[in-house]
Amino acid sequence: METTPNTDATGGRHDGLVEAIAATGDRPAFAELFEHFAPRLKAYLMRLGSDASTAEEVVQEVMLTVWRKAASFDRRQASAGTWIFTIARNRRIDRLRRERRPEFDPNDPALVPEGPADADRTVWAGQIEGRVRAAIESLPPEQSDLIRRAYFEDQSHREIAETSGLPLGTVKSRIRLAMQRLRERIDDLG
Amino acid sequence: MADAVPTFHPEPETLLGYAAGSLDEASSVLVATHLALCPRCRAEVRRLETVGGALTGSLEPVALAPDALATVLARLDEPEAPARRPAGPAFDRETLFSVPAPLRDYLGGNLSSLPWRWRGPSIRELPLAIGDGGPRASLIRVRPGTALPAHTHTGAETTLVLCGAFVDDGQSFARGDVSIATSDDDHQPVATPDAECLCFAVVDGPLRLTGPIGRLFNPFLRL
Numbered sequence: 001m002e003t004t005p006n007t008d009a010t011g012g013r014h015d016g017l018v019e020a021i022a023a024t025g026d027r028p029a030f031a032e033l034f035e036h037f038a039p040r041l042k043a044y045l046m047r048l049g050s051d052a053s054t055a056e057e058v059v060q061e062v063m064l065t066v067w068r069k070a071a072s073f074d075r076r077q078a079s080a081g082t083w084i085f086t087i088a089r090n091r092r093i094d095r096l097r098r099e100r101r102p103e104f105d106p107n108d109p110a111l112v113p114e115g116p117a118d119a120d121r122t123v124w125a126g127q128i129e130g131r132v133r134a135a136i137e138s139l140p141p142e143q144s145d146l147i148r149r150a151y152f153e154d155q156s157h158r159e160i161a162e163t164s165g166l167p168l169g170t171v172k173s174r175i176r177l178a179m180q181r182l183r184e185r186i187d188d189l190g
Numbered sequence: 191m192a193d194a195v196p197t198f199h200p201e202p203e204t205l206l207g208y209a210a211g212s213l214d215e216a217s218s219v220l221v222a223t224h225l226a227l228c229p230r231c232r233a234e235v236r237r238l239e240t241v242g243g244a245l246t247g248s249l250e251p252v253a254l255a256p257d258a259l260a261t262v263l264a265r266l267d268e269p270e271a272p273a274r275r276p277a278g279p280a281f282d283r284e285t286l287f288s289v290p291a292p293l294r295d296y297l298g299g300n301l302s303s304l305p306w307r308w309r310g311p312s313i314r315e316l317p318l319a320i321g322d323g324g325p326r327a328s329l330i331r332v333r334p335g336t337a338l339p340a341h342t343h344t345g346a347e348t349t350l351v352l353c354g355a356f357v358d359d360g361q362s363f364a365r366g367d368v369s370i371a372t373s374d375d376d377h378q379p380v381a382t383p384d385a386e387c388l389c390f391a392v393v394d395g396p397l398r399l400t401g402p403i404g405r406l407f408n409p410f411l412r413l
């Protein structure tokens with residue numbers, strides 16, 4: 001049972017574990033990742049409406065994908081936590097919403113590549129999750145709630161507007177404001 | 191064609207919905223296709239995914255069944271199931287370079303051979319089946335210098351330019367640009383005279399079409 005707070009230091013450790021799987025098929029590294037992420041992924045899926053047994057099945061599939069696709073992990077693009085989140089998100093769309101998840105293909109002949117000016121835009125990649133978490137905690141509750149709802153409720157902004165009785169434009173501008181505040185807090189913490 | 195960077199992007203909340211995974215499939219195809227053409231929004235989606243990773247990491251863990259790890263460890267050496275999606279058709283150069291992969295995956299063939307529908311003398315439309323019960327999606331090609339269909343609508347219409355350009359309300363939209371029309375706009379974009387304009391349009395909510403072309407559209411788009 002791991003009890004370490006998920007600081008940026010443990011985040012960096014997780015990156016190394018995924019790389020060890022890619023390099024040598026390191027099973028103890030996989031087991032450590034599983035112990036840390038599987039219970040959080042189960043929580044994520046249940047927040048989004050899965051029952052416990054379906055959530056557990058999807059978690060297994062996500063962790064199998066982590067094992068199989070470890071070679072495509074790139075810590076310059078995303079931390080292990082972010083990378084695993086995107087796998088879980090896509091698996092949920094596929095399995096529970098029964099939709100395809102369209103993603104751009106880095107090898108697409110039609111892709112417009114990053115220009116030299118884009119290099120410094122990747123500042124949020126890597127070991128920043130702890131800072132993002134701290135920034136979310138520091139927001140006024142109504143703003144952090146709105147951000148959590150955006151990620152943990154499978155609702156379009158129109159649906160949020162309908163359930164909250166607010167005009168769609170108001171919902172959008174509140175989400176936009178909350179994300180702006182979050183961005184400022186993250187930059188302040190840097 | 192120079193790799194110009196788009197000027198007009200999806201709304202910030204739409205990128206958030208895409209990163210969070212709550213956006214419908216048709217709108218996600220539009221975002222992913224824009225991402226192929228827009229390094230700026232690719233970086234933004236990465237940032238939004240970092241927020242998702244951080245939020246998920248801070249959830250109160252929910253214990254799995256005691257044998258969950260053992261079950262997965264036993265499956266690690268299982269052969270991987272073959273990809274469910276069969277390899278698509280081999281596309282010609284025009285299709286390959288005009289239509290980025292996320293949208294190309296939904297085409298059944300090359301641009302020149304698809305079953306385009308006649309929508310007036312200068313407009314062809316190809317409805318695309320993307321997702322169930324979500325917004326309607328279609329490819330639209332418009333002859334140089336002619337107007338795109340004029341309409342008002344009760345939902346938002348999002349248009350991504352793939353080839354050529356159109357001018358709407360004094361602003362020029364070229365490859366990669368996203369134009370967002372709300373239900374308040376009664377707009378009439380016009381393709382620039384130099385080239386045919388190819389667009390991908392996603393329409394949320396029922397249409398109320400006006401004008402002679404609108405009446406022509408109506409029976410089809412109400413489907």
Ligand SMILES: [Zn+2]
Nearest residue numbers: 199228230231
């Ligand atoms: Zn963009």
